[in-house]
Amino acid sequence: MSSVQKKTDIILIGAGVMSATLGALLKELAPDWEIKVFEKLAGAGEESSNEWNNAGTGHAALCELNYTSEKPDGSVDISKAVKINEQFQLSRQFWSYLVDHNLIRRPQDFIMPIPHMSWVEGEQAVSFLNKRFKALSKNPLFQGMEFSDDPRKLKEWIPLMMEGRTPNQPVAATKTDAGTDVNFGALTRLLFDHLQGRDVEVHYKHGIKDIKRTGDGMWKVKVQNLDNGQIEYHAAKFVFIGAGGGSLSLLQKTGIPESKHIGGFPVSGLFMVCQNPEVVARHHAKVYGKAKLGAPPMSVPHLDTRYIGNQKALLFGPFAGFSPKFLKTGSNLDLINSVKPNNLFTMLAAGAKEMALTKYLIQQLMLSNEQRMNELREFIPNAKSEDWKIVVAGQRVQVIKDTAEGKGTLQFGTEVVSAADGSVAALLGASPGASTAVHVMLEVLEKCFPQHMKAWEPKIKEMIPSYGVSLAAHPELLQEVLASVTQSLGLREEAPQKQAYF
Numbered sequence: 001m002s003s004v005q006k007k008t009d010i011i012l013i014g015a016g017v018m019s020a021t022l023g024a025l026l027k028e029l030a031p032d033w034e035i036k037v038f039e040k041l042a043g044a045g046e047e048s049s050n051e052w053n054n055a056g057t058g059h060a061a062l063c064e065l066n067y068t069s070e071k072p073d074g075s076v077d078i079s080k081a082v083k084i085n086e087q088f089q090l091s092r093q094f095w096s097y098l099v100d101h102n103l104i105r106r107p108q109d110f111i112m113p114i115p116h117m118s119w120v121e122g123e124q125a126v127s128f129l130n131k132r133f134k135a136l137s138k139n140p141l142f143q144g145m146e147f148s149d150d151p152r153k154l155k156e157w158i159p160l161m162m163e164g165r166t167p168n169q170p171v172a173a174t175k176t177d178a179g180t181d182v183n184f185g186a187l188t189r190l191l192f193d194h195l196q197g198r199d200v201e202v203h204y205k206h207g208i209k210d211i212k213r214t215g216d217g218m219w220k221v222k223v224q225n226l227d228n229g230q231i232e233y234h235a236a237k238f239v240f241i242g243a244g245g246g247s248l249s250l251l252q253k254t255g256i257p258e259s260k261h262i263g264g265f266p267v268s269g270l271f272m273v274c275q276n277p278e279v280v281a282r283h284h285a286k287v288y289g290k291a292k293l294g295a296p297p298m299s300v301p302h303l304d305t306r307y308i309g310n311q312k313a314l315l316f317g318p319f320a321g322f323s324p325k326f327l328k329t330g331s332n333l334d335l336i337n338s339v340k341p342n343n344l345f346t347m348l349a350a351g352a353k354e355m356a357l358t359k360y361l362i363q364q365l366m367l368s369n370e371q372r373m374n375e376l377r378e379f380i381p382n383a384k385s386e387d388w389k390i391v392v393a394g395q396r397v398q399v400i401k402d403t404a405e406g407k408g409t410l411q412f413g414t415e416v417v418s419a420a421d422g423s424v425a426a427l428l429g430a431s432p433g434a435s436t437a438v439h440v441m442l443e444v445l446e447k448c449f450p451q452h453m454k455a456w457e458p459k460i461k462e463m464i465p466s467y468g469v470s471l472a473a474h475p476e477l478l479q480e481v482l483a484s485v486t487q488s489l490g491l492r493e494e495a496p497q498k499q500a501y502f
Contacts, residue, residue, distance in 0.1 A: 008034045008201075011221055011236040013208055013250060014243035015039035016049040017184050018427050020191035021437040022240055022444060024098065027198045028463060029445075029456045035200045036234060037192075038223055040207040040329075045188030047327055048244035049434060051308050053394030055271075055315070058180035059435035060088040062142065063116035063288040066300055068132050076128070076135040082472050085141045087439035089471055090464050093481060094438045095187075096488035097463040103194050107489040110187040112307045115285040116179025117157065119171070119379070125290060126172040133174050140475040145176045160282040161303070164381035178482075179286060180491065181307050184434040211239065211253045211424075219254075219424060238448060241426035245326035245397040248338055251426040256419045260342040262428070263350065263400035265410065266326050266335060267361070269393035271317035272376055276387040280305075280314050289379070299360065303379045316376050318393065320364040326397050343400075349408025350400040357410065399428045414440060422448035438464065 010026060012019040015037055023035055041047065048054065061067040061081035069077050095111070098104045120129045126149055133147040148154060149172035155162045157175055165171070196202055203223070209231070210222040218235045225232065241250045248264045274280060288302040304315045326334040339347055351358075369385070376383050399411040414433055418425035425444050442460070446453060460467050471478040486492060 005220060005233045005235040007218070007235045008036045009237055010035040011219070011234060011239045012037045013221075013239065013241045014047075014246070015041070015044040015188070015192060015202065015204070016047060016242055016244055017045065017188045017191070017434045017437050018242035018441065019240060020044065020049075020188045020195065021094075022242070022441040023195045023200055024103075024191050025094075025438075025441055025445065025463075027195065027200070029459055030452070031198070035195070036236070037195070037200060037202040038206045038208060038221070038234075039202070039204050040226060042204050043189070044192040044202070044204075045185040047329065048394045048396070049184045049188045050394065051183045051185035051306075052391060053328065054184060054434065055302065055304060055318070056181050056183060056306050056308075057116075057286055057302075057304065057435070058088060058092075058111070058182045059433075060085045060116070060179070062145070062176040062179050063118045063174070063286060063302075064300065065118055065120075065129075065132070065288060065290050068136070070128060070131070074131070076132045078132075078135050078139065081136065082139060082141060084436070086466075086471055087436040089141075089466060089481065089485075090442065091435060091438040092485045092489065093464045093466060096485045098191075098194070099488050104190040109310075110183045110190060111489055111491070112181045113177070113491045114179050114181045114305050114307075115157075116176045117285045117287045118174045119158075119161070119287045119289050120173070121169060121171050121378075123170045126170045129172050129174060139472055140478050141472050142176070144178060145174055147174050148172065158283065158285060158287060160279065161287065161379055161381075166381075173287070175285070178491075181286065181305065182435070183308060208243075208250055208253075211250060213255070217421075217423065237423065239424045240444065241424070243327075245330065245334075245395050247426045247428055248326065248397060249334070251417060251428070252338070252340060254419070254424050256424060258417050258419060259426075261346050261402050262417065263343045263347040263408075264326065264335075264338055264397040264428070265350065265354075265400055266323060266395055266397050268321040268323045268325075268328075268395050269317065270319040270321055271315045271391050271393050272319075272372060272388045273391050274314040274316075274387050275389070279387050280312055283314055287379070301375065301379065315391075316379065316388070319367065319372060319375075320361055321392075322361050322365060323395065325395055328392075328395050330395065346400055346402055346408045349406070350410055351408070353406070353408055354410055397428070416440060416443050416447065418444070418447045422450070442467070 012023055061084040067081040067084055071077055099107050136142040137145055205226040207224050207226055209224050212220050214220050219239045221234045223232045241247045243250055251259045284305050286304045291300045306313050306315050324332050324335040373385050400408055403409040414429040416425055425448050466481055
């Protein structure tokens with residue numbers, strides 16, 4: 001065992017897309033800073049960022065109905081949709097910069113163009129979708145969106161979904177060709193290849209045992225080599241905790257006041273996967289429906305075309321499950337161990353308030369394969385059980401905290417928790433997650449390195465031209481950004497994509 005502290009400038013915990021993004025930004029802004037990364041698994045992007053552990057949707061609110069809500073007067077509030085779209089545009093710009101400067105290559109390995117569609121059934125839902133379409137169409141971020149309630153047009157857009165459907169049933173969809181499928185696992189691996197080429201030390205199979213503040217204001221991180229059990233101590237001026245569901249327990253180890261009164265509730269996900277090439281060839285879109293009455297936002301059903309390893313597949317879900325683990329590779333004691341004296345009442349309050357979520361999870365756990373197939377048949381009426389199998393996706397930990405809405409409020413977004421002095425930060429939460437990685441990491445920079453932001457701003461704007469500017473309010477800049485990004489990332493579908501199958 002070594003008690004010698006190995007000093008560095010930055011420590012990133014977790015080799016997922018968030019740490020990869022922060023590391024890539026810092027290497028452009030402060031190339032001389034020394035960065036070390038510690039990951040308990042054997043490679044980058046193997047947990048939440050892995051392509052099989054998330055939906056792979058480039059979340060831009062083009063199809064996700066839960067980002068728009070109907071007001072009491074019947075109008076549609078699109079403010080959250082605009083916010084999510086703007087955030088995803090930041091990610092696309094940064095990826096374009098990396099590609100244009102040969103820092104990562106072959107964007108088709110991690111991003112592909114795919115239409116994004118919203119789908120509804122029933123007169124009331126069709127009316128809402130039409131109002132949503134009209135409201136979004138007025139905003140330049142959503143240009144090119146189409147609406148149709150004509151079954152003939154819908155058969156052109158989504159033939160697999162329309163075949164075998166009951167005649168005269170009110171149905172409608174919106175379609176935007178500007179959508180994307182993003183392989184966040186592949187992107188994460190590309191970013192870490194880039195970082196290692198820039199002298200960033202990446203230590204796989206290294207687990208974090210403790211994080212403590214030292215007398216000189218640095219953070220001492222106790223690290224264990226999981227191959228040989230050896231303990232090492234590393235000290236850094238700044239620590240970022242980007243360990244997915246494992247971030248909460250590591251944040252608690254820091255003891256910072258901001259880590260108090262925060263809990264987490266784990267939810268696991270299941271997807272149905274189709275490998276039949278004849279079926280896969282008949283659907284080319286990400287189609288999001290409406291969550292059922294009383295179901296949480298995380299339950300929005302969607303039928304997705306996915307590109308994984310240059311192979312095309314269909315995924316449907318998500319179906320919720322429950323495990324006390326905070327990570328797929330975590331411990332069954334994760335949930336119990338996360339309960340501390342300072343968050344006990346927060347957790348108990350959430351339990352009392354979220355009976356609907358508890359009921360939903362119990363119902364999901366009791367679903368048989370045939371019941372899951374019946375839910376799939378609401379999207380694909382002629383779906384055959386033999387064409388679909390179940391895949392266990394990633395664990396997500398929903399944040400529980402005390403807010404103005406009351407004690408023990410369940411949060412469904414992504415948020416950064418940082419120390420008052422900016423010396424440590426952790427990312428908590430789930431959706432929209434990876435799609436907004438650049439926005440979230442810019443928030444980390446602003447919170448934790450305010451003294452450098454003025455000097456860094458010109459470089460940030462070089463990498464991300466819309467930084468600090470609303471694209472929705474500057475349509476000319478939006479057009480420039482869209483043209484540049486589309487070209488750099490190869491997002492024009494000028495010819496049918498060559499298909500390969502599992």
